Amino acid sequence: MTISFSQQIFNRVEPVWQSYLTHPFVKGIGDGTLDKAKFIHYMKQDYIYLIEYSRLFAIGASKANDLSTMTLFGELLHGTLSFEMDLHRQYAEKFGISAEELEATEPSATMTSYTSYMLSQASLGGVENTIAAVLACAWSYNYIGKALAENPSSKEHEFYGDWVNTYSSSEFTELVDKCIQLIDQIGKTASPETKKKLEDIVVNTSYYEYMFWDMAENITMWDVPVTV
Numbered sequence: 001m002t003i004s005f006s007q008q009i010f011n012r013v014e015p016v017w018q019s020y021l022t023h024p025f026v027k028g029i030g031d032g033t034l035d036k037a038k039f040i041h042y043m044k045q046d047y048i049y050l051i052e053y054s055r056l057f058a059i060g061a062s063k064a065n066d067l068s069t070m071t072l073f074g075e076l077l078h079g080t081l082s083f084e085m086d087l088h089r090q091y092a093e094k095f096g097i098s099a100e101e102l103e104a105t106e107p108s109a110t111m112t113s114y115t116s117y118m119l120s121q122a123s124l125g126g127v128e129n130t131i132a133a134v135l136a137c138a139w140s141y142n143y144i145g146k147a148l149a150e151n152p153s154s155k156e157h158e159f160y161g162d163w164v165n166t167y168s169s170s171e172f173t174e175l176v177d178k179c180i181q182l183i184d185q186i187g188k189t190a191s192p193e194t195k196k197k198l199e200d201i202v203v204n205t206s207y208y209e210y211m212f213w214d215m216a217e218n219i220t221m222w223d224v225p226v227t228v
């Protein structure tokens with residue numbers, strides 16, 4: 001029996017994604033015990049991450065070979081800049097942090113490295129590279145959101161509930177499903193070499209996702225003894 005390209009990719013990254021569910025930062029969102037200082041660091045780094053992530057969709061739209069793919073990247077761009085980043089702006093407001101302050105966040109090493117990798121992969125190849133670079137980000141957040149949402153108290157938590165509800169929502173799931181459909185469509189005609197290259201992009205971005213959780217948990221910026 002042949003499996004879809006997305007299933008083949010999922011089988012490869014599943015152990016990495018499972019490790020997110022036992023990561024202290026993700027567990028802390030799920031059970032509501034996460035230290036707010038760690039969440040603030042995450043939220044600020046993630047806000048500037050999402051700005052770079054949005055550029056990725058613009059690259060995807062420019063490289064699209066058909067209107068439906070261009071429309072998908074347009075939807076992802078709009079959804080990120082409005083729906084997803086609104087979540088961060090709302091959280092920031094609770095801490096008295098303005099949207100301008102969020103945007104002026106100094107980038108950490110992990111955020112810089114991760115977004116640089118995604119953008120370089122997207123720039124180097126065609127539309128297939130862009131969707132491969134997007135996949136772990138979109139799909140693994142939905143995977144985490146749905147897993148946490150299985151516990152009703154996570155969804156109802158007065159502070160972290162909004163995070164869980166956003167990433168497990170039907171709107172977010174629909175966008176992720178469209179990304180999965182696009183990678184499956186690409187997988188139908190791609191050569192084994194191309195598929196291996198795309199799979200490697202998803203594996204590497206999955207590793208970066210883990211590093212991002214770690215950066216948030218440990219409130220790290222740059223691993224050097226002095227700052228200038």
Ligand SMILES: Cc1ncc(CN)c(N)n1
Pocket residue numbers: 046049050084136137138141209212
């Ligand atoms: C680091 C990261 N990866 C993915 C997502 C989900 N768009 C996010 N907000 N941040």
